[in-house]
Amino acid sequence: MxxxxxxxxxxxxxxxxxxxxxLERVASDSPADVRLAQAAADLIDARIDAGLDHRxxxxxxxxxxxxxxxxxxxxxxxxxxxxxxxxxGAQRRADAFRQHLRSDASVTDxxxxxxxxxxxxxxxxxxxxxxxxxxxxxxxxxGASITFDIVDSPLNRLLVATTExxxxxxxxxxxxxxxxxxxxxxxxxxxxxNRDPAGLRxxxxxxxxxxxxxxxxxxxxxxDVQGTAFQRRVWQALLAMPAGAVLTYSELGEEMGLxxxxxxxxxxxxxxxxxxxxxxHRIVRSDGxxxxxxxxxxxxxxxxxxxxxxxxxxxxxxxxxxx
Numbered sequence: 461m462x463x464x465x466x467x468x469x470x471x472x473x474x475x476x477x478x479x480x481x482x483l484e485r486v487a488s489d490s491p492a493d494v495r496l497a498q499a500a501a502d503l504i505d506a507r508i509d510a511g512l513d514h515r516x517x518x519x520x521x522x523x524x525x526x527x528x529x530x531x532x533x534x535x536x537x538x539x540x541x542x543x544x545x546x547x548x549g550a551q552r553r554a555d556a557f558r559q560h561l562r563s564d565a566s567v568t569d570x571x572x573x574x575x576x577x578x579x580x581x582x583x584x585x586x587x588x589x590x591x592x593x594x595x596x597x598x599x600x601x602x603g604a605s606i607t608f609d610i611v612d613s614p615l616n617r618l619l620v621a622t623t624e625x626x627x628x629x630x631x632x633x634x635x636x637x638x639x640x641x642x643x644x645x646x647x648x649x650x651x652x653x654n655r656d657p658a659g660l661r662x663x664x665x666x667x668x669x670x671x672x673x674x675x676x677x678x679x680x681x682x683x684d685v686q687g688t689a690f691q692r693r694v695w696q697a698l699l700a701m702p703a704g705a706v707l708t709y710s711e712l713g714e715e716m717g718l719x720x721x722x723x724x725x726x727x728x729x730x731x732x733x734x735x736x737x738x739x740x741h742r743i744v745r746s747d748g749x750x751x752x753x754x755x756x757x758x759x760x761x762x763x764x765x766x767x768x769x770x771x772x773x774x775x776x777x778x779x780x781x782x783x
Contacts, residue, residue, distance in 0.1 A: 497540035499526055500533060504549045508556050517549045534717055544717040550700055595686030596625040601647025607656040608643055610636050611664050613671055615759050620664050626682030630734045632755040674703050674770050683734055694728025695738045703767045708746040
């Protein structure tokens with residue numbers, strides 16, 4: 461909910477994360493712009509309260525129902541509210557999910573009442589099961605004590621490393637020595653990098669199960685990752701993409717409210733240290749090419765094929781693939 465200076469102001473609701481800054485901005489916007497942004501926020505709220513799924517909240521769907529263009533709605537909403545319609549909707553749905561958790565009979569009931577189409581969507585979108593915490597260590601892992609292990613996976617050898625706070629690095633490769641050397645190079649200033657198969661068994665089981673089935677992990681997996689505020693925003697946008705979906709670098713940038721944002725999105729993908737759990741493999745080039753992938757294009761192609769087989773390929777060339 462945002463406030464129109466031309467009508468009675470309603471009390472701000474706790475779930476409106478941008479409300480305070482919105483009040484400062486609306487004075488400089490025209491009443492017509494504020495009303496359109498208000499209508500968009502109300503439409504998002506109503507659809508989430510009704511339990512509608514992600515297809516009703518795409519930028520394209522919202523703009524069509526408000527009789528404006530996606531570009532105009534994106535720019536106006538960003539200016540008046542301070543976040544994109546997608547960011548606003550993702551936060552509102554996560555808030556609705558937490559509210560339903562307090563009152564519904566089961567987690568499954570809360571998932572569907574909040575409009576998530578499956579349990580895996582909660583994992584990918586809400587950050588509820590996969591918490592992205594601020595990094596607990598300085599650059600190059602200074603001050604961190606890291607444990608890791610390497611196991612077989614459908615994409616050959618898989619390395620997973622954790623700090624005391626959460627999972628900090630994930631890598632695929634063909635050789636255990638090379639994977640270990642890569643981990644040590646990433647965290648060259650860590651106080652220790654030690655292999656601990658027994659201690660990481662449950663985490664590795666969850667990650668491998670997610671890779672093999674797409675299922676939500678059975679226990680909470682926190683991510684202990686370091687990045688700028690913008691990089692973390694890109695990572696959150698990647699988490700919002702459903703399995704089986706693909707977007708181009710520029711399309712993801714547009715959904716985030718960035719003009720000519722493809723290079724910034726590409727940088728966010730390139731700095732992702734946990735690139736299975738934060739799914740940068742779902743971003744491709746606008747010419748249809750796969751683009752880059754740290755662990756090799758064959759693995760990227762295999763990941764996309766596995767997800768397409770499990771969840772069905774989303775329609776190419778449509779922003780309905782996001783959210």
